[in-house]
Amino acid sequence: MHSPLETVGQAVRTARKGLGLTQPELAAAAGVGVRFLVELERGKPTVRLDRMLAVLDALGLELQVGPRGHNHAGPAR
Numbered sequence: 390m391h392s393p394l395e396t397v398g399q400a401v402r403t404a405r406k407g408l409g410l411t412q413p414e415l416a417a418a419a420g421v422g423v424r425f426l427v428e429l430e431r432g433k434p435t436v437r438l439d440r441m442l443a444v445l446d447a448l449g450l451e452l453q454v455g456p457r458g459h460n461h462a463g464p465a466r
Contacts, residue, residue, distance in 0.1 A: 401444055419443045
């Protein structure tokens, strides 16, 4: 099982590659350093939330928070 930060890191990497961006390009667009972006994509647990949100914003992604263990798509049928 992946940690939440690893899941975010994988989503960032997938979105970045889907947009055809390099890590330096995305870092510049988000106003963060390349080293930070590398650590974020690896799921390093010491990333700063404000910088992570800037990267997500630059990719057109958002962070959603909800109760653990619940399906965010709605109740199972």
